[in-house]
Every structure is written in structure tokens, then in C-alpha cells.
Amino acid sequence: MTATALPTTTAPVQRGVPALGGFSLTFLQLETRRLLRNRRTLVFSLVMPPAFFFLFGGSAQSGESAGRGNVSAYIMISLMVYGAMLATTSAGASVAVERAQGWSRQLRLTPLDPVAYMATKALSALVLGAMSIATVMVAGAVGGASMPAWAWVVAALVAWVGAMVFAAFGLFMGYLLPSENVMQLLGPALALLAFLGGLFVPLDLLGSTFRSIAQFTPAYGVGALARLPLTGDPMSWGALANVVVWTAVFVTGAVLRFRRDTARV
Amino acid sequence: MTSLQVDASPSRTTVARGTPSRTVAAELRGLVKRFGGVTAVDGLDLTVTQGEVVAFLGPNGAGKTTTIDMLLGLSTPDSGSVQVFGTGPRQAVAEGRVSAVMQSGGLLRDLTVAETLRLTACLFSHTRSVTEVLERAGITSIADRRVGKCSGGQQQRVRFAMALLPDPDLIVLDEPTTGMDVEGRRDFWNAMHADATRGRTVVFATHYLEEADAYADRIVLVSGGRVVADGTPAEIKAMSAGRLVTATWPGAGTGEALQLRALPGVEDVELRGETVLVRAADSDAVARHLLTHTPAHDLQVTSRGLEDAFIALTGHPHTTPDTVDLTGATR
Missing domain, CATH: 3.40.50.300 (P-loop containing nucleotide triphosphate hydrolases)
Known part of the structure; x- marks a missing residue:
């Protein structure tokens, strides 16, 4: 590369404060690219969920009918929710790494508004969540999941929008835990929440006491709502309340921790 | 200015x-x-x-x-x-x-x-x-x-x-x-x-x-x-363009130090046990005073550099990995 002499006097750049608190699609795109570069995040979000489908969705009874489709579709929906959970949590929790590396502090030397930062984090989490859901759907299509076309679309959309709970959960944990390896803690925690939320084993198969407790855990609501298109059950307002309340709890937690984080320096 | x-x-x-x-x-x-x-x-x-x-x-x-x-x-x-x-x-x-x-x-x-x-x-x-x-x-x-x-x-x-x-x-x-x-x-x-x-x-x-x-x-x-x-x-x-006069003065106390401080051109006087350290623009006057009017002996005059200004003004010895002879501005 040839070194070109730079002009010694150039017109000064214009001054101004960016619109939308510094939110930009370039930022979102680079954030998403960073997520896809992280091998652990990739395995968690895009490899494990479809692999689980092939492990559990291809068993003997998977061809049996369930609601408007088959058991295989039921398992696929559960794993779409699980995959989106993992993807959005790891994306949100990446703030822990950024805090540890001093990047959050560096961003405070730019016009970026903290709200725009958190919005970008949440959106990149949803992009990764969508990719995770798509991989599970491909696995489902290949592995024999069957239900009406509209049910595929609605179940996927509900799993995706509901993953907002876990984007907020990830952000909260990212601000709560000081570790660079926050996902080593959160991976097992998510598996437990997925189990309690009935994503691995239908809660009907478990004891009634256990079931009534499980209904109040954060993965239950989104799982129950995402299965409605398949099962044809009536709308569950309790499940919807579960999603709304847990999202509010995690967003509040993240905002409170975030305030403390910036006030500390 | x-x-x-x-x-x-x-x-x-x-x-x-x-x-x-x-x-x-x-x-x-x-x-x-x-x-x-x-x-x-x-x-x-x-x-x-x-x-x-x-x-x-x-x-x-x-x-x-x-x-x-x-x-x-x-x-x-x-x-x-x-x-x-x-x-x-x-x-x-x-x-x-x-x-x-x-x-x-x-x-x-x-x-x-x-x-x-x-x-x-x-x-x-x-x-x-x-x-x-x-x-x-x-x-x-x-x-x-x-x-x-x-x-x-x-x-x-x-x-x-x-x-x-x-x-x-x-x-x-x-x-x-x-x-x-x-x-x-x-x-x-x-x-x-x-x-x-x-x-x-x-x-x-x-x-x-x-x-x-x-x-x-x-x-x-x-x-x-x-x-x-x-x-x-x-x-x-320029603040450190003056020199450091060091001498041994057994029994020197605060009174003696204040006397030295009052001499023209003296910036700072420090007592370390029996050693008196005087930072002054006119080191000759200080040396003459010490040798003729006081029992001080073993007199030494050293020039000061930026290092000494740093120490004098901040009260900290200055250390860098690639500077040798940090305190000795002796020439």
C-alpha cells in the first residue's frame, strides 16, 4: 500500500449529536457479526438445539398425532423455544464480557445513549434467536415434524417474540455477574429453567405439586404459548402473564444494575 | 505573560x-x-x-x-x-x-x-x-x-x-x-x-x-x-536550576533550619538526622554561611535536574524503567 500524504489542513467535521441516541444499523450488524464469531455462542444457539431435535424428536412415538400435527412437531416447538432462549441469553450476557474488557467504559466516550446500547443488544439477541429458531425448523422439516403451515409460522413467531424474556434475562445477568465466562454459569441454569418450563419433558407427566410450581418459572409461559397453534388449546392468559411479568422483572433488574454500573466510576 | x-x-x-x-x-x-x-x-x-x-x-x-x-x-x-x-x-x-x-x-x-x-x-x-x-x-x-x-x-x-x-x-x-x-x-x-x-x-x-x-x-x-x-x-x-547543598551538622534543629531558610535565595531546607539539605539558587552563599557561621562540615554541592524538581515539588522519588541514576544528579 502506498502512503499518501494527507492534507495538513482539512475542513473540520461538522458538530452535532446523533439522532436516536447513536443507534445505527452498522452497530447492530457488527454486534451480530461478533455473536456469530463466538464459537461457544454458535454451538449453544445454532448447533445444540437442532442436535437435540434429532436426538429426541426422532424417537419411536414421534410420528404419533398430537393436536393438529404430530409429536415430532411438539418436540420441535419446545426446542425452538429452548434454542431461542440460549441464543438471546448468550447475546444479552455478552455485556459481561464487554464490561470486563472495558468496552462499556469506552462507549461512554461516544455519544451512544445507554438506552440505544441496550436496544441494540436486545435486537442482536433477537437476530441470533431467529437464526436459532430457523435451524430447529429446518431440522424439524427434515426429521418429520408435521403440522399445518400457518402453525409453523405462528409457533415460530411466538417463540421468537417470547425470547425477549431471555434477552432481558441475559442483559440482567450480564450486568449482575462480573465474569467473562458468564455462559458457563448460565448454560446449566437455562437447562434447569427449560426443564421447569416443560421444554424437555411435558409437565403433564410430572407430579401436580411440581407442575404448579413450574408454571411460575420464566420458560413456562413462552413454551405454553408457542405450542398453542399445534395443540389447539384455548388461549392461556396465565402463560401470557408469565411472559409479561418475567420480562418486566428482568428489564427492571438490568436497568437497575446498569445504573449502578455507570454510577460507580 | x-x-x-x-x-x-x-x-x-x-x-x-x-x-x-x-x-x-x-x-x-x-x-x-x-x-x-x-x-x-x-x-x-x-x-x-x-x-x-x-x-x-x-x-x-x-x-x-x-x-x-x-x-x-x-x-x-x-x-x-x-x-x-x-x-x-x-x-x-x-x-x-x-x-x-x-x-x-x-x-x-x-x-x-x-x-x-x-x-x-x-x-x-x-x-x-x-x-x-x-x-x-x-x-x-x-x-x-x-x-x-x-x-x-x-x-x-x-x-x-x-x-x-x-x-x-x-x-x-x-x-x-x-x-x-x-x-x-x-x-x-x-x-x-x-x-x-x-x-x-x-x-x-x-x-x-x-x-x-x-x-x-x-x-x-x-x-x-x-x-x-x-x-x-x-x-x-528553571525552578530546579539551583543547587542542593548537603552538609553534616550535629545537633541542628528546627531553629537552625529556619535560620537557613531565611538566607537569600534559599528555597527549601530539610533535616535528615544530622544531615542538612538546602536547596538554593545561590549555593555559594549557603556554603559560605554554613562553613563560617555554623559547625557544619562535610559540605557537598550538587546541581539539580528536572528529577530533583519533581522530587522537591511532589515529594516523591521519580522512577522510570529506562532512566538510570534517579536521585543522583551529582556532577
């Missing part, structure tokens, strides 16, 4: 600057910052005018980084005020009028150099082009390298390129060459200097005397969270 004022306290000398009529880039007034019981910054006043290259020089723990954090709006003072180009520091940062190169951290290892700059650029409303700042910081050749794979010196130039993006009127550098080898420090300052010729205001914190001397046109010496001396490198050196 500038006037030399010697204040009443025997060990502290202040060169007070006259007030120039140029634009004020940064104004710090009565800044105080405490962390628990520790007062990191203790009533610091500083005015930086546009176009100045100011070295913020002081030993570790002098309050340099704490002051810079407040100048950038990263933390708020317990009392006092910070104005950057007539507004608050957060507003100045948001408008891109002030930017900074921090000591460490602040980079994402999984992005490339060019991506880091593109990301930073997209957060501002107007910036220089990424290509231009890569060139100015001398890192065009490593644009596609992951930040995590860059050396410490290269990472520091990435931070410098990031700071250049908004084309700031004031650039603040917090110990920018800490941990770099001699060559890395020289390269960094060459890049910095090539840019600073464009009339940008620069404030840099350092504990390297040579850096302050070589690159600043004004040195602000801080110690204990206060400004203890402020002037051009030449003025700061």
Missing part, C-alpha cells in the same frame, strides 16, 4: 500563568473527588487554552486519572466544576469536541481494527473517514487484524485512531505509553506529534519526565490531588 510566584510554604513553588485571551478548551475549578476516606483530587484548578499541548505530570496516585475521568465526564466531582468548551463534559463528548485515549482496556478482542473504527464511527453524527484515521495513526497495514492479536503498542494506536475519528478539538491521553517499550513509545509520539501540529489541544497524563519535557509546551505538575507547579518545561526546569 507569565510570572513566577513563590508561595509561602517552603517546599512548594508555583509558576502562575497570566490569563491569555485565547479560547478556553477546558476549565477545572476547585475539583474534589473522594473515594471512601481517600481524597484523590483535592481542590484542583486548571485552565487549558485552545492549541496548548499540556503534560499532566505526577507520580502514581497523584490524582491524574481521577482528574481525567472528571474532565471526560466519566465520573462527577464531589465538588468543583468542569467546563469543556463552555459546556459540560458529557455534552462535549457527545458533540465529538473532546475524545480520549485511555490507558488500557476499551477494545473488543473479537473485532478487527477496521471494524472497531467503523463501529466507533457509526456512533457519532459526523466523523473523519476510517481510512484517514488508520493512516494518521499509522495502522493501515493492520486494518484487518483482530484487535486481540495486536501488540500493546498497536492497540494503543487503535485507541488513538478511535480518538481521532470525531476530529476533536481537545484530545486527552491518559498515560498513553505505559507498558510500551522505548521504540513503541517513540512511534506513538511521532504519530501523535504529526497530528498535533494541526493545532489540536492536547492534554496528556504521564509519569515520564522525558515525555513531558519532549512533547509538551506546558507542564502541570500534580501531587496529592493538587497542582504544585505549572509552567513551560523551561520554567519548570
